[in-house]
Amino acid sequence: MATLSQLLAMPDLGLRLIQAGPGDPEISWSSITELLDLSSYLEGGEIIMTTGLALAPDDPRWRDFVASLSRAQVAAIGFGIGVNHDRVPQPLIAAASMYRVALFEIPLPVPFIAVSKAIAALIRADELRAARGALQAQQRLLDGARGGQRPAEVLASVAQATGRQLALVASDGAVLAATAGFAAANESGGTEHIALDRESSLRLAVAGDSPLTPEGHAVIAAGSMVLSLSLRGDSAEETRERERWERLTSTLLEGTGSPSSVAILAPSLELPSRVRAIAVQGRAEDVAAWRRRPRSGLDRLISPAAGHTGAPGLALAWQLCTDSEIALEQSLAVAASHDLDAVVGRPARLGEIPLSRRSAAARLRALSTTAPLYTAPRVPQTLWADRDTPLLEALLGMGGAGPAALPSAEASGLPAGAIDPRRVLSVRVLGPLSLHDPQLGEADRGLLRETLRAVFEADGQRGPAAAALGIHRNTLRDRLARIERLTARSLADADDRAELWLALRLENMEG
Structure with a gap:
């Protein structure tokens, strides 16, 4: 920036410093005024030049004039002598000293426009130096x-x-x-x-x-x-680098590789203590675009699903993600931006990555195999292995604490102190159909539970189940649709059927 000392040092102007301010003020612009209060029109850093036309040498308003310019944080005041005043008025000097505003004298032969041009030249030179x-x-x-x-x-x-x-x-x-x-x-x-x-x-x-x-x-x-x-970098090198990371990820997912192998590809990369395996599924071209996107850090731990035989036109790939809210949110957002459904495996330590992969693979059947191909527009689906299948995951965690540990009674809608695992599990699986959930009336709940039990006893055959209940097949169909809606489970899915049956049996065992 142009400074007051640079302006005063110009020999052609003959400017003389009367009162110094704090430091060497930077100059942003210049202005000429005979107004008593110019502060509302200033932005700070200006040189204000005046001849004092409106004030007598002993006028007490010199103090107000300087005070307003001090509030506006001007760079300095330039006073032109020989026009209205033969010398710089003493009250102006005293006010500049009081408010610590720089004050300099402009001799009569020097017009204000010459000072303004000099300031513009300094600012222009500073801008050129910066450029x-x-x-x-x-x-x-x-x-x-x-x-x-x-x-x-x-x-x-x-x-x-x-x-x-x-x-x-x-x-x-x-x-x-x-x-x-x-x-x-x-x-x-x-x-x-x-x-x-x-x-x-x-x-x-x-x-x-x-x-x-x-x-x-x-x-x-x-x-x-x-x-x-x-x-x-170069496209071919990017492809080779991506393939190296994909091979490493495949070995980690299968449990045949060591997490320490990451240091070979990225020595400075710090590994997290826990990760999750994420399965992404969608149209083959969408999965390919997701794999090709530029990546860095742990985001490069992706791999296509070897030997995947899904529906024609669909593809599956895997990603290892840090078990943190931010990392998971970003990874799922990227998958959704490519129109891919995702299944998030339960958390696992670095040496137990295959456990997370298997938990996610078990939930893949719950994803639609037709929506990615034929539904548009659509909202990509996200499933969580440790949230959407509580019974099996909780049973895995009953032997020791961990990510699959049982939820608290309060989190499951039970009264405080009700910590019986069978009740917790039945509430999580059956929801409103549970004997411990007050949402449905007793008669309504009993009717739906009886219907569900009849279907199980008929080996899933709806004709015999409807006959055993004494109702029409359409009535049975409506009841089953309601059961699936209330429990968020599908009777067409083997895992869901197993959870519903086990939950009913657990409640029967309570006596």
């Missing part, structure tokens, strides 16, 4: 891109040129590289994110509250382009 500095910074960034500059070096160069703190953030929220002060600046809020690719799999986070100049914006734009080019 040259930004251009040089951009050139260094582009030269570094040709020389294989690392992301951390790019971030450091941009930070030095802009005064901001920056980080490279992966699609799973992990910070891949950052400047030293980014963490502290990020905590104060106001961080902006710039997508480095169409899918936002890589983002440049810019933290800091100092205003950015146009040159600063240009440097950040150049840094973003360099990062995007250097990180995405």
Whole structure:
């Protein structure tokens, strides 16, 4: 920025400092006035020039004049002598000293327009210096891109040129590289994110509250382009890299590989303590597009489903995701953006990843095999192995605490203190059909439970079941549809039928 000392140092103007202000004020512009209060028209940093036409040398209003300019945070006051006053009035000097506003004298031969032109030249020269500095910074960034500059070096160069703190953030929220002060600046809020690719799999986070100049914006734009080019790389290399990660993911899902093998592909990548296996299913072209999207960090742990024989036109793939709310939310959002249904396996430690995969695979039958192909528009479906199949998952957790542990009685709608596992499980599976759920009346609940039991006793054959109940097949069909709606389970699904039957048996065992 142009400063007052630079203006005073111009020999052609002959300006003389009368009263110094705090430091060396930066100049934003200049203004000429004979008004007593100009503060409402100023933005700060201006040089205010006046001849004092409206005030006598001993007028007490000099103090108010300076006070208003102090509130407006002007850079300095320039007083022109020899027009209305032969010298700078003493009250003006005293007021400038009191409010710590810089004051300088403009001699008579020098017109105010000459001072204004000098200020404009200083500002223009400063802008040119800033533009040259930004251009040089951009050139260094582009030269570094040709020389294989690392992301951390790019971030450091941009930070030095802009005064901001920056980080490279992966699609799973992990910070891949950052400047030293980014963490502290990020905590104060106001961080902006710039997508480095169409899918936002890589983002440049810019933290800091100092205003950015146009040159600063240009440097950040150049840094973003360099990062995007250097990180995405060549298409063939991307394909080879993706295949390496997919092979690693397949071994982790099958339990034949070690999580420590991740260090071979990404030595600096920190592994989480718990992960979830996510199965994504949809049209083959949608799954292929999901696999091809640019990825970074742990988001690269994906794999096609080997030997998957689903419905024609459908494809299945897997992803390993950190067991955190943010990571799961981002992964599911990406799957949904590609119109893919998802099944989230239960949490597992790194050495037990196949358990999470098997829990998700067991719920795949609950996904529609026709909706992705024939329903449009549609909302992609998400199922959770540890939330949507509570009976089997809870039975797995009864031997020890863990992600499949039984829910609390209160969470299952039971009175406080009712911790009998059989009651908890029956409420979770049967819902309103449970003897412990007060939503339905006793007669209505008994009717539906009797209908469900009759279907089970008839081996699922609806004709014999309707005959045993003494009702029409259409009446039986309506009752079964209501049962499926109330329990959120399908009698066409073997796992759901098993859970309903076991839940009924558990309640019978209560006596």
